[in-house]
Amino acid sequence: MKKGNLLISALILAVFVYVLYKYDVFSQISNMLRDLSYKDIAFSLFIYIFVYIFRALRLKLYIDEIPLSEMASVIGVHTFFNNVMPFRSGETSFPLILKKLYGIEMTRSSVILFGARIFDLLSLSILFLLSLFSVSFSDKRLIFFPILAVLLIAILLFVIYKFLHFFKEKIPFFEKLIVASAVLFRADKLLLMFLFSICIWILKFTAFMFILNAAHLGLGFFKTIFVSTFAEFTTILPIHSIGGFGTFEAGMVGGFSLIGMSAKKALPYAVYFHTLILCMSGFTALSGWIYLSLRRKS
Numbered sequence: 001m002k003k004g005n006l007l008i009s010a011l012i013l014a015v016f017v018y019v020l021y022k023y024d025v026f027s028q029i030s031n032m033l034r035d036l037s038y039k040d041i042a043f044s045l046f047i048y049i050f051v052y053i054f055r056a057l058r059l060k061l062y063i064d065e066i067p068l069s070e071m072a073s074v075i076g077v078h079t080f081f082n083n084v085m086p087f088r089s090g091e092t093s094f095p096l097i098l099k100k101l102y103g104i105e106m107t108r109s110s111v112i113l114f115g116a117r118i119f120d121l122l123s124l125s126i127l128f129l130l131s132l133f134s135v136s137f138s139d140k141r142l143i144f145f146p147i148l149a150v151l152l153i154a155i156l157l158f159v160i161y162k163f164l165h166f167f168k169e170k171i172p173f174f175e176k177l178i179v180a181s182a183v184l185f186r187a188d189k190l191l192l193m194f195l196f197s198i199c200i201w202i203l204k205f206t207a208f209m210f211i212l213n214a215a216h217l218g219l220g221f222f223k224t225i226f227v228s229t230f231a232e233f234t235t236i237l238p239i240h241s242i243g244g245f246g247t248f249e250a251g252m253v254g255g256f257s258l259i260g261m262s263a264k265k266a267l268p269y270a271v272y273f274h275t276l277i278l279c280m281s282g283f284t285a286l287s288g289w290i291y292l293s294l295r296r297k298s
Contacts, residue, residue, distance in 0.1 A: 016246030020271065028268040029275075032215055040214035041276070047207040048280050051200055052076050055116075058196035061189045062112045066102055070295060073288030074098065080285030083278055084243045101292065119197035127201055128229045134222035135259060211276055217269055219259075227255035231274070248274050 020026060056071035063071070074097050082090030094113050095106040129150075209224040219227065234251035235244060249270040256266035 010242065012246045013242050016249070020267075023264060023267060025268050025271055029272050032268060032272055035216065037214040037216070040210045044207040044210035044214065045280055045283070047203055047210065049284065051203045051207065052079070052284060054196055054200045054203065058116060058119075058193055058200070059112060061193055061196075062115075063098070063104065063109065065104075066098075070292060073291045074101070076281075076284035076288030077292070080281045083281050101296070115193070116197070119193050120201070122194070123197040123201045124229065124232060126198070127205065127225050131222040131225035131229070135226045208273070211273055212269070215269060215272055223259060227252060227259065228273075230255035231270070243278060244274065 052072045052075050053068070055075045056068050059075070060066065060068060060071055066074070074094070077097060078090070078094040080090075081093040084090065091113065095104075095109040098104040098109045099106050205221065205225045205228065208228050209219065209221055212219055212224060231248050231252035234247045249267065252270040252273065253263050253266045256269070257263055
């Protein structure tokens with residue numbers, strides 16, 4: 001990682017810690033932890049583990065030589081690195097681990113991971129759009145957002161159509177290339193990858209809902225999607241701090257503010273939510289690393 005990027009990440013983190021101190025967020029979180037519903041926390045962790053299982057099933061469509069339990073463990077380690085390292089640099093851990101442990105070419109694993117990320121973005125966009133309609137029905141001030149989203153989707157589809165039409169005219173073998181790609185990646189596997197991606201995000205948002213429920217903030221399923229999606233989108237920003245601290249919370253506070261919660265009230269919930277996600281990610285990563293180490297020794 002470049003020193004400049006690391007410096008920016010450290011600066012964002014320092015400013016964020018100062019904001020937490022200034023607004024007395026630490027004492028608010030301490031009070032929140034005393035009254036947590038640990039039953040909801042345990043249930044959210046149980047669901048979160050299934051997120052990794054479904055991620056493993058999705059990647060095994062194209063990397064079937066790795067057992068399901070080991071693939072899930074690899075994804076646990078990879079996800080943790082992705083969560084804590086700034087500027088999405090943790091993505092490189094997946095092809096590196098597969099190369100080191102299983103001898104799988106980095107180009108192959110990187111292409112498959114990139115495809116999974118495309119389906120993640122598509123699935124997240126679909127669920128966010130559904131949540132947008134749900135939230136706007138309960139708050140008429142937000143009715144503009146789903147209308148704007150539908151217009152943007154229509155424009156995007158039109159641009160894609162013109163893009164494909166352009167290449168069809170300019171490149172004689174373009175249609176054959178599309179057919180060859182469909183045969184190579186197999187349309188049935190792509191469909192399964194999409195369905196797995198939808199299941200992954202439904203499970204993930206359900207776990208998120210129980211995390212918020214544990215802090216006695218019952219938003220419901222669609223409002224949880226609406227609020228947490230703003231935080232999820234910050235992870236792909238070119239400026240992303242160490243552990244995502246600061247940028248993740250800013251996105252989530254923005255989501256909370258759109259449903260009528262003040263930033264001062266939302267910030268402790270955002271910090272609690274993000275910290276718990278990192279702890280759960282750390283737990284699955286440690287468990288996965290221990291399991292992979294034991295498997296390598298046996």
